[in-house]
Amino acid sequence: MVTTQYNPFIPEIHANPYPMYVRLREEDPVHWSALMEAWILTRYADIVAVLTDSRFSANRRQAQNRFAQEAQKIAEEFGPFGRTQTMLTSDPPLHTRLRRLVSKAFTPRMVEGLRPRIQLIVDELLDAVRDSGRMDLIRDLAYPLPVIVIAEMLGIPPQERDQFKRWSDEIAATLGGPFTPPEVLERARKSAIELADYFRGVIAERRREPAEDLISGLIAAEEQGQILSEDEMLATAMLLLVAGNETTTNLIGNGTLALLRNPDQLRRLQDDPSLIPAAVEELLRYDGPVQGTGRVAMEELEIDGRPVKTGQVVFCVLGSANRDPAQFENPDELDITRQPNEHIAFGDGIHSCLGAPLARAEGQIAFETLLRRFPNPRLETDNPQWGGSFILRGLKSLPISF
Ligand code: HEM
Numbered sequence: 001m002v003t004t005q006y007n008p009f010i011p012e013i014h015a016n017p018y019p020m021y022v023r024l025r026e027e028d029p030v031h032w033s034a035l036m037e038a039w040i041l042t043r044y045a046d047i048v049a050v051l052t053d054s055r056f057s058a059n060r061r062q063a064q065n066r067f068a069q070e071a072q073k074i075a076e077e078f079g080p081f082g083r084t085q086t087m088l089t090s091d092p093p094l095h096t097r098l099r100r101l102v103s104k105a106f107t108p109r110m111v112e113g114l115r116p117r118i119q120l121i122v123d124e125l126l127d128a129v130r131d132s133g134r135m136d137l138i139r140d141l142a143y144p145l146p147v148i149v150i151a152e153m154l155g156i157p158p159q160e161r162d163q164f165k166r167w168s169d170e171i172a173a174t175l176g177g178p179f180t181p182p183e184v185l186e187r188a189r190k191s192a193i194e195l196a197d198y199f200r201g202v203i204a205e206r207r208r209e210p211a212e213d214l215i216s217g218l219i220a221a222e223e224q225g226q227i228l229s230e231d232e233m234l235a236t237a238m239l240l241l242v243a244g245n246e247t248t249t250n251l252i253g254n255g256t257l258a259l260l261r262n263p264d265q266l267r268r269l270q271d272d273p274s275l276i277p278a279a280v281e282e283l284l285r286y287d288g289p290v291q292g293t294g295r296v297a298m299e300e301l302e303i304d305g306r307p308v309k310t311g312q313v314v315f316c317v318l319g320s321a322n323r324d325p326a327q328f329e330n331p332d333e334l335d336i337t338r339q340p341n342e343h344i345a346f347g348d349g350i351h352s353c354l355g356a357p358l359a360r361a362e363g364q365i366a367f368e369t370l371l372r373r374f375p376n377p378r379l380e381t382d383n384p385q386w387g388g389s390f391i392l393r394g395l396k397s398l399p400i401s402f
Contacts, residue, residue: 006033006040008291008390015386017291017393018332021320030306037065038294038313039303042320044327044344046303050314051349056295057091058351063296064311074174074185078192081171084235088243088351095350101228102236103354104221106214111357114149118362121148122369130373134380137398141370142252145362146245154237155202155213167195172242192238199237203230214240244355250289250394251363255280256370257398258287260379262334269336270371279336280363284322285343286334291319291393293347318344319393374402 004023007013013020024031024042031040041047050056060068075082087098125144129135147165156164170191174180180188202215210216218233228236259266259279269279294315297308308314322343323331346353353359370377380399387396 004028004031005035006031007035014390017319017390018323021317021323024317025320025324030303032306033315036313036315037067038315039306039308040315040317041303042317042324044321044324047316047318047321048344048348050295050303050316051293051344051347051351054092055298055301056314057298058095058295059085059089059091060294060296060313061089062298062311063294063313065313068296068313074189077189079196080231080234081192081196081238084231086235086239087354088239092350098228098232098236099350099354101221102218102240104217106217106240106354108357111361114153114358115361115365117152118145118149118365119369121145122365126369126373134399134401137256137400138249138253138395139397141366142249142256142398145252145366146248146359149358149362150241150244153214154240155206155211155215164195164198167191167198168241168245171195171238172246195238195241196234199234200230203233240355243353244358246388246392246394247289247355248359248362250388250392251280251284251359252366253395253398254287254289254393255283255363255367256377256400257379257384257395258283258334259367260377260400265334265336266371266377269367270375273368273372275336276364276368277360278338278341280360280367281341281343282334282336282338283363283367284345285328285338285341286322287393288319288322288343288345289393290345290347291391292317293351293391318347377402 004020004027006020006024008017008020021042024040029041029043029046031042033040041050061072085094087095087102090098122141122145125141129140135141147168148161151161151164170187173184174188199215203219206213206216206219210219215233215237218228218236221228259269265279269275292315294313297310297312297314300310301308303314321327322345325331327342328338346356378401380401384398385396386394388394
C-alpha cells in the first residue's frame with residue numbers, strides 16, 4: 001500500500017521537500033496526486049525521458065485539469081503575456097521559431113561581454129553594506145542583481161528601474177501556479193497590462209532609433225522572412241523578465257545557505273576559487289531554484305507501467321531528479337568538486353533554460369566576489385524563512401554577518 005502523498009503545501013515540507021522526494025522515489029516514483037490532479041515523477045531517468053519526448057506538450061493550456069483551466073481563464077486577462085504563447089509554453093514548430101529568434105539576441109557571446117558590468121554591479125551592491133558588517137543577502141545582493149542586469153539588457157533607463165522591478169515582482173508572484181490569492185492575481189493582472197504598455201513604448205522608440213539592447217536585437221532578429229509579431233515581442237520581453245529574476249535570486253540565496261551550512265565546502269572554495277564554476281553547478285543540483293515543471297500527455301501512453309491518459313499533466317520534480325541516487329553518488333551531500341554532475345536544474349530537452357549562461361555568469365561572479373570580499377561570512381539565523389512556491393524554491397531573507 002502506498003502511503004506517501006505529494007503535498008508541497010505543508011509548511012515543514014515546503015521548508016525541506018527532500019525527505020518527501022526520497023519516499024516518492026522509493027515507494028511510488030510515478031505517483032498520481034489527486035490534490036494536484038497530475039502525475040508526479042521523481043526519478044531522474046523518468047523525468048529526462050519525458051522532457052525529451054515529443055509526445056508530451058509544453059502547452060499547459062491543453063491540460064485537462066482544474067488548475068490549468070483556471071489558469072487559462074486568468075491568463076486571458078493578462079494582456080499579451082497571457083494570450084500569446086511564449087517559447088516556454090509552446091511546441092515545435094512555433095517553439096523553434098520563437099526560441100531561434102530570441103537566441104540570436106541572447107547569445108553566449110553577448111553574455112560573456114556582460115561579465116565586467118555584472119562584476120561592477122555586484123561590487124556596488126557589496127560596497128553599500130561593507131561598513132555595517134552585516135547584510136540580508138537576499139535584499140542586498142541576490143534580489144537586486146538579476147533585475148538590474150536584465151533591465152539594462154532590455155534597455156530600461158536606471159531612473160525607471162524601480163517601477164519596472166515592482167511590475168516584474170507582482171507578475172512573478174503568480175508563478176506559484178494554483179492557490180495564488182485573488183488580490184495577488186489582481187495586482188499581477190494590472191502590472192502585466194501596465195508593463196506591456198511600457199514595453200510597447202520602448203519597442204516603438206527602438207524601431208525609430210535602434211540601440212545596443214535586447215529589444216533592438218529582437219526587432220533586428222529576422223529570420224527566413226519571419227519576424228516576431230508585436231504581441232510575441234512583448235510576451236518574450238516579459239518572459240525574459242519573469243523567468244530570469246526570481247530564479248537567479250534563488251540560486252544565489254539557496255547556494256549561499258548551502259555553503260554556510262557546509263563549512264568544509266565553503267573553506268575549500270575560498271582556498272581555491274578556480275572551483276567556482278563547478279561549485280555553482282553543484283549548488284544548482286543540491287538545492288535548485290526551479291523544483292519542477294509540467295508537461296501534458298498528447299496521447300495515451302505508459303510510464304513505468306502506469307497508464308497516462310491524453311490531456312493528463314505530468315509534473316517532473318527536477319529537485320528530486322537532482323538527488324536521485326541512481327544518478328548521483330551520495331546525492332544528499334554537497335560536494336563542490338562533484339564530477340560528473342549532469343544535473344537538470346535548467347531542465348532538459350528543447351526547453352532547457354535559454355538564460356542558463358547568464359544565470360551561471362551572475363552566480364559565479366556573485367559567489368566569487370562575496371567570498372573574496374567578505375572572507376568570514378556567518379549565518380545570523382538558525383531558521384531561515386522560505387518563501388517562493390512549490391515550483392520556485394527560495395528564501396524570503398538570509399541575514400548574514402561578516
Ligand atoms: C539559476 C537561474 C535559472 C534557473 C534555475 C532556470 C531554470 C529553468 C528551467 C528549469 C527551464 C525549463 C522549464 C521547462 O522545461 O518547462 C527554464 C527555461 C527558460 N529560462 Fe531559465 N532559469 C534560470 C535563469 C534564467 C534567466 C536568467 C533567464 C533569462 C534572462 C531565463 C530564461 C528562460 C527562458 C526564456 C526559458 C524557456 C526556454 C524554452 O522554453 O525554450 N532563465 N529555465
